[in-house]
Amino acid sequence: MDKIKKYTVGKPFPTNAVVGKISECTSLPSYINISGENRVLSYEMGKLDKVYGLGEAVRGINKRGWIYESYCSDDPMHTETKRSLYGAHPFIIIDGETLFGLFVDYPDKVTFDIGYSDIDMLTVTVKTADYDLYIIEGDTPLEIVASFRRLIGKSYITPYWAFGFQQSRWSYYTSKDVQSIIDGYRSSDMPIDAVYLDIDYMDSFKDFTVSEERFPDFEEFVRSAKSQHIHLVPIIDAGVKAEDGYTVYTEGRDNGYFCKDKDGNDFYAAVWPGKVCFPDFLNTEAAHWFGMKYKILTDMGIDGFWNDMNEPAIFYSEKQLDKAIDKIAGYKGKNIGIYDYFGLKDTVLGLSNSAEDYGAMYHNADGEIVCHDKVHNLYGFNMTKSASEAFKEIAPDKNILLFSRASYIGMHRYSGIWTGDNQSWWSHIKLNLQMLPSLNMCGFMYTGADLSGFGDNSTEELSLRWLALGIFNPLMRNHSALGTKDQEYFRYKNKDIFRNLLRLRYALIPYLYSEYRKAIENDDMMFKPLAFVYRDDKTAQFVEDQLILGDSIMIAPVYEPNAPGRYVYLPENMLMVRFKSDTEYDCESMTKGHHFIEIPVTDVVIFIRDGQALPIVKAAMHTDDIDLSTMTFITNNNGGEYELVTEEETKTVKYDRTGDICS
């Protein structure tokens, strides 16, 4: 930890991002300036300096040239000019003549102006001068990442089955609908391990209830799905429906477990269930109480959850709505001008996730009353932590799948994340690729994007191309929004191609899972930019659409429509493997340099690094049936050893030049 320097400014609210204690330093390195009453850090970037990190954020792997905000935001339009998404991950690495990492541990908004206001300046601004600043030096970005990851603690490990393919939609309304999805995959011989239950499985969107009408005998249904090797994964929303007679509400209300307004009364707002209260996850007792509620569903056989709307998302509060209605009423009968008209429109749109509401909500952080807006980024984190900690009590011997939408650094110890409401856009395939390494830098290893896109309508080609990247997402889930075109893979015309790609995923699971586990164990990244691996290669420094995945391979997916293939840069001699399916593939040795590679939609092309090998197994219809004894290696060396990690053990597998296992 000697290369990490900690500077404390003011009195920071404890975020729990960092594990262990490191002692404080008194002076900042000379290359960093601090001004604006300690709220503004600045650094003059060299012309070619690159800036990495920020976890879940728009734009490229190199974050330079935009302004970002670390602020958990419910925003389903991930366009390139957005400043924040659902996760708040205020860690960056500046890679230039001076190489260092910067973690601003602060639960309110942090602004990273990376050459936006001034093309040469990095300026980091916090709202109040109360934060912990960590400066991490090292010889390489990977060394800095490793130090940072040691600082924030080991990442959550998901159950093995969660590396299987998972199908979701908002919503499969009834148990019949869910069964027809299972049947659709199984009868098409397409592997799958999980189907998701979005908000409509509940009774009136009440957390920890199940609609009797749409899911009669839920427990039996969960059991029946299990017998088909399918895990059902229900959603849990942050807001608790305010309804007399609903015990989660009445218990929370009577025990004072909900967030309050400034007068100490329960704070109410509206989300899917209508009027809701928000559990005060910054209060240990309240968090424990809510966490234990997951037992209602685990008792019915559920072993996976996704936590949603936990930024927290607020559609409106009564107070703000009343104000808006009054304002609008004031226009009645008047001949309003165009600007008033737009103002009127913005009044309504501005009701959601408003600063006024976050500023009117209070936590009781074990005795300390704190306004929500000061600690906004910790809400989803603590909701998810409460579930994770409860699981240890509820089912100490079981590994339960858990991932969240909102997050802050530190939450990676408790769960994974998905990257929220993307769209069925070609640009979002690339965004999916580019977020993976940034998320890994911040400790989020079990992660993925909604494949085929959440909002808007997907097409067969888009779904196929996205799937060719999706098979490498640790969290491999196809999910789509209410009202969008069906996009389950078995519905498409070229089922055989989708089947081949899904099967390839299952053939690769032992590799993907092993590399995932090793990356966690070694505080390493599972997905690395080429710039991190090939430090001396000038071209590799700027490759934004290829990644090194684990120790053995490089991926370079196609992310443009109607493309016959793509240009790929090989930073070293590599073995190109062209998969048509899990069993059909051919290999070709390729030399370092630029190549145009033809990649029809039927093919997945990957590259094995010099001296490495890729283990593959026979595909299975679900993870329970993956048979490690069918393992062979595709080798780009003369035989060697591979460290295989399974849920139970780590073992060394020896293989020969042809890829056969010798011991």
Ligand code: MIG
């Ligand atoms: O306001 O539960 O990101 O995955 O399907 C939308 C419905 C609420 C947002 C989640 C999305 C989910 C949807 N939810």
